[in-house]
Amino acid sequence: MSLRRRLVFASVLSIPLLLAFVAWLALAIARQGGLAPFQVPAGGATPVAADAATLARGRYLAAIGNCAGCHTASGGAPYAGGRGFDTPYGTVYSSNLTPHAGTGIGDWSLAEFRHAMRHGVSRNGVQSPVFPYANFARLDDADIEALYAWLRSLPPVDGAPPANALGFPANLPGAMTAWRLLYYRPVPVASGAGGDPLQRGRYLVDGIGHCNLCHGSRGTLSSQHAEGYLAGGQLRGWYAPALDAETLERYPAAELARYLREGMSSVSGAYGPMADVVYANLQHLTEADALAMAQYLKAVPPPPPVRRTSARLKASDRQLAIGERLYAEHCAGCHGEDGSGEPGRYPALATSTAVLATSPANAVNLVLLGAVAPTTPGNPAPWTMPPSAHRLAAADVASLVNYVRSRWGQGGRLVTAEEVRTLGSAWLD
Numbered sequence: 001m002s003l004r005r006r007l008v009f010a011s012v013l014s015i016p017l018l019l020a021f022v023a024w025l026a027l028a029i030a031r032q033g034g035l036a037p038f039q040v041p042a043g044g045a046t047p048v049a050a051d052a053a054t055l056a057r058g059r060y061l062a063a064i065g066n067c068a069g070c071h072t073a074s075g076g077a078p079y080a081g082g083r084g085f086d087t088p089y090g091t092v093y094s095s096n097l098t099p100h101a102g103t104g105i106g107d108w109s110l111a112e113f114r115h116a117m118r119h120g121v122s123r124n125g126v127q128s129p130v131f132p133y134a135n136f137a138r139l140d141d142a143d144i145e146a147l148y149a150w151l152r153s154l155p156p157v158d159g160a161p162p163a164n165a166l167g168f169p170a171n172l173p174g175a176m177t178a179w180r181l182l183y184y185r186p187v188p189v190a191s192g193a194g195g196d197p198l199q200r201g202r203y204l205v206d207g208i209g210h211c212n213l214c215h216g217s218r219g220t221l222s223s224q225h226a227e228g229y230l231a232g233g234q235l236r237g238w239y240a241p242a243l244d245a246e247t248l249e250r251y252p253a254a255e256l257a258r259y260l261r262e263g264m265s266s267v268s269g270a271y272g273p274m275a276d277v278v279y280a281n282l283q284h285l286t287e288a289d290a291l292a293m294a295q296y297l298k299a300v301p302p303p304p305p306v307r308r309t310s311a312r313l314k315a316s317d318r319q320l321a322i323g324e325r326l327y328a329e330h331c332a333g334c335h336g337e338d339g340s341g342e343p344g345r346y347p348a349l350a351t352s353t354a355v356l357a358t359s360p361a362n363a364v365n366l367v368l369l370g371a372v373a374p375t376t377p378g379n380p381a382p383w384t385m386p387p388s389a390h391r392l393a394a395a396d397v398a399s400l401v402n403y404v405r406s407r408w409g410q411g412g413r414l415v416t417a418e419e420v421r422t423l424g425s426a427w428l429d
Contacts, residue, residue, distance in 0.1 A: 058150025090166035100156035135210035183223035201296025256294035262378030271371035279374035323403025
């Protein structure tokens, strides 16, 4: 076959593929709401409402939304960005939110700020899904304007964050746009006002609180999907448990609200990453907002049972005997021989999320690292659990965790010494 005929043949084959791609692209753009989300409004500082009520509202939203936590590097100025987030596709660094005209949002208009919050697209391009614009898109105009006003009131800091260090394929031009077209679907703006506690609770949980970012399961390329809504997820070696009517059944709404604000309740206390969240953010919730969030979370339907199935523990008799001995030596003094604990001090193991969860990660981490509940006005002198990484070998930790989950848990996969070493490699021998 001549070169000319080969080229004609290739063209004939490629035309349907090209047409199919164009059709898919048009449909994907339509699902984004057209091209408007990719068209960034003009910049230029916008006069802001500087009244006390607006600034207080913005400060409150920034606090419960953890803006400083994500946008402050270790040892850096608050809100000046530069904190790195390790992801499966590389490291993403947070942006500077101070009103510096060169490296912050000092010359951003309110419209540009609102667009970035609602669509995840700014003058810096399409943002990584590490920035939870899927949640912030739900915020109403008044809340976004209050956030903008509060951030504009901060001291400006001249500091550009490091460039993102992404691997293939996330480092390709247009990768974030392609991800968005494939996996992101816009959501309607909600209302944070009104007298319905469930509506207010959902607005806070799904919006500024972005609870699903940690407590939701992930799909392809870290995408969020409806089936994984608040269904539990892995987070830096910890397991963020599912939040729904089934997992939260043992919490009265008032006690769950107390847990959110104080990091302690009659049922359990906050530990690990959740202790950080309570200390930095959730303790600032008003009593009404905490109760609204609790009531909404307790009304979330659980995922289908198929997502909860798992094999029963099958640890050997020898391993369980070792675990029972270790429990008597190191745990029974606080949690009791029967695991009942002491309300307000030592959680009962039969109702502990770390024991009941299908993932053993939290139970392993608690044995290795111990637990420290956050210090809050409602819990100024929290009780702590000492670490055991310095005194128990990986095999002993595995035996102890398997014994506890076998006796008081609902079954789950066996924990191995190798998994313990992986979770706590920096702490073990």
